[in-house]
Amino acid sequence: MATVTIKHVTKAFGDNVVLKEFNETFGDGEFITLLGPSGCGKTTMLRIIAGFEKPTSGELYIDDQLVSGGKTFIPPEKRSIGMVFQSYAVWPHMNVYDNVAYPLTIKKTPKAEIRKHVERVLEIVHLSQYAERFPNQLSGGQQQRVALARALVAAPKLLLLDEPLSNLDAKLRESMRFEIKEIQRQLGITVVYVTHDQTEAMAMSDRIFLINRGVVQQCGTPEQIYNEPANQFVADFLGKVDFFKGVSANGRISLTGMNGQSIAYDGPRTGKVEVAVRPEKLYFSPDGVLEGVLESQYYLGDVDDCRVRVGDVLVRVIANGYEYKSLHVGQKVRLGIRDIMVFEDDGSLEQMLKIQT
Numbered sequence: 001m002a003t004v005t006i007k008h009v010t011k012a013f014g015d016n017v018v019l020k021e022f023n024e025t026f027g028d029g030e031f032i033t034l035l036g037p038s039g040c041g042k043t044t045m046l047r048i049i050a051g052f053e054k055p056t057s058g059e060l061y062i063d064d065q066l067v068s069g070g071k072t073f074i075p076p077e078k079r080s081i082g083m084v085f086q087s088y089a090v091w092p093h094m095n096v097y098d099n100v101a102y103p104l105t106i107k108k109t110p111k112a113e114i115r116k117h118v119e120r121v122l123e124i125v126h127l128s129q130y131a132e133r134f135p136n137q138l139s140g141g142q143q144q145r146v147a148l149a150r151a152l153v154a155a156p157k158l159l160l161l162d163e164p165l166s167n168l169d170a171k172l173r174e175s176m177r178f179e180i181k182e183i184q185r186q187l188g189i190t191v192v193y194v195t196h197d198q199t200e201a202m203a204m205s206d207r208i209f210l211i212n213r214g215v216v217q218q219c220g221t222p223e224q225i226y227n228e229p230a231n232q233f234v235a236d237f238l239g240k241v242d243f244f245k246g247v248s249a250n251g252r253i254s255l256t257g258m259n260g261q262s263i264a265y266d267g268p269r270t271g272k273v274e275v276a277v278r279p280e281k282l283y284f285s286p287d288g289v290l291e292g293v294l295e296s297q298y299y300l301g302d303v304d305d306c307r308v309r310v311g312d313v314l315v316r317v318i319a320n321g322y323e324y325k326s327l328h329v330g331q332k333v334r335l336g337i338r339d340i341m342v343f344e345d346d347g348s349l350e351q352m353l354k355i356q357t
Ligand SMILES: Nc1ncnc2c1ncn2[C@@H]1O[C@H](COP(=O)(O)OP(=O)(O)O)[C@@H](O)[C@H]1O
Pocket: 013, 016, 018, 036, 037, 038, 039, 040, 041, 042, 043, 044, 045
């Protein structure tokens, strides 16, 4: 097991500052995910931890050892790290056994010991029966598990995974999520996982670091960042959300463009606000707070995906699938709201307030 401590790490390529003041500690045995849109700096952070990049400034520690910073630089092979990348990069001319054994073979580990370690990790990734196969005789998911076994064979303290599932089809991706999570639990190792897929991050992580343009926007458990987003970017990136403009005064928010309709609000903010609503937090109810007209309705089996016109504004509602038959397009409906998030209007996303309506 290992901790990773990142102190004031900044990374620039020429004038392009891609990581700004990264300052975090990843705990022993934690499953950490670096999440964010493409180009936000996730891979760069992972490569700094691995030792493939040096930070422009700042320090990086693995456990208590300074590995990057000042004049110190410990190369990747001395950091006791396992890595898996997006493209699984297993060697096509080697069978599974030799692929997995490779990191130990190049270290000239005695053959009997190699065998012991390879057999152990093949069991962990459920590939024991496939040791003699070549990669072209394996499915994508199995090949990715070979890459995982190879990353684990030298018993690393720390496992770094860079979008390891993005080349797999949706079903396989989902089952591999659980397998990786299970392996991590079993081995008790610290994992730093990179993805741009919010569902993947939500499903696997102890803590998520959501990054935008090289800056950590928020870190927290999946529940925390979903339910208490620090700013509009976070609210928007995780899950579905619609933003509405409004004016807050006297304990109510009057929603712009919605025929003067308003909702109760007991927070301190007055003046212009931005209201964020997750479509699944809206529901059809005869005594709902907003009145509108059902404009479209799609039955998706488990849920109804609906649009309701409230004044000039189209509001998305994800209702449970039972509503479908009882409603028809063109009819007047009322919407209840379970909760909303209220942000300041200036776009700088200072504060989030959550209320019950
Ligand atoms: N070796 C490099 N030289 C110059 N720019 C780079 C290099 N590696 C990454 N970048 C830039 O750094 C930014 C972040 O890249 P990256 O960390 O790969 O993002 P992500 O993994 O989140 O998609 C991008 O703008 C990318 O073009």
